[in-house]
Amino acid sequence: MDWTKILNDAIAAAKTALGNEDWSAVAKGAATQIGKLVVTAQYIAEHKDQMDPAEYQFTVAQNKTALHNVFTAYEAIGEAAAQNAIAAVVKAVVADVPALAGIL
């Protein structure tokens, strides 16, 4: 599994969802936080069988919340745009790692 490609796909999806102007405003913080989400996705993909569903559900939700906070609190992206961008990131990761469908 090429997790660098998956990260790049996820970042590209967020950029497309937000548009160039909004993405430019959040790019630095958001790329870092998307990276954390992808690292979490990788860990879950590789260790899901050793984890309790409550654990990976919590950490996925926390990653999404942190990304949402980057989008909205610090850079004033609207709620709908933030939700769309998070959904686009998740969709991109799941497209590359179908086993994560229903988990992310």
Add this chain to the structure above:
Amino acid sequence: MNTTGRVRNLIMASLLAMGLTGCSTVDYDAQADQQLTTISQEVNQQFVTWESEASPATPVAYDTKFYDKVEADVKTLEIRMEASQDTSTRTLIPVFDSLNTQFEGLRTVHKAMTASHGGFRDAPFLHSVQDNFNSQIASLLTYELSLKAASPAGSTGGKTDSTATATTGAKAAASAATLAAGPGN
């Protein structure tokens, strides 16, 4: 980026904020800064301990003390932010709400894991959770520090005279420093 680079970024963005002279006021709140630092210490001390202990053979059982303390501290700080006259500071209130919701969620998971498996067993899971708390607390700390750097009152706290876009400058400083901190910080 090294520490010098990070500091340079922070200073440059703060100077931008200071350079915008005008009519509104942005508060640096020394007590809020200290309270954020305290919360950061509480979180990191607890997670480092948990991560060193957690394994399938030695699960970390639920203990209410950490959650009670950190949730109360975050709520106290949120109330302080709600009292602020600064619009930009008040926009951070949802972040504090969100942090408390995350601690409450972790408490629920910890209780469930203790009931089903004796406690948390997976150190990397705990590290991921710690990392996410840190990134959010760091952004709040950076915001306060950028106000401090731009404040003529310096480390003693006070107000920073600037234009209405000064908080944007402070946010730019926060973003620059967040970037400088890089992934995993």
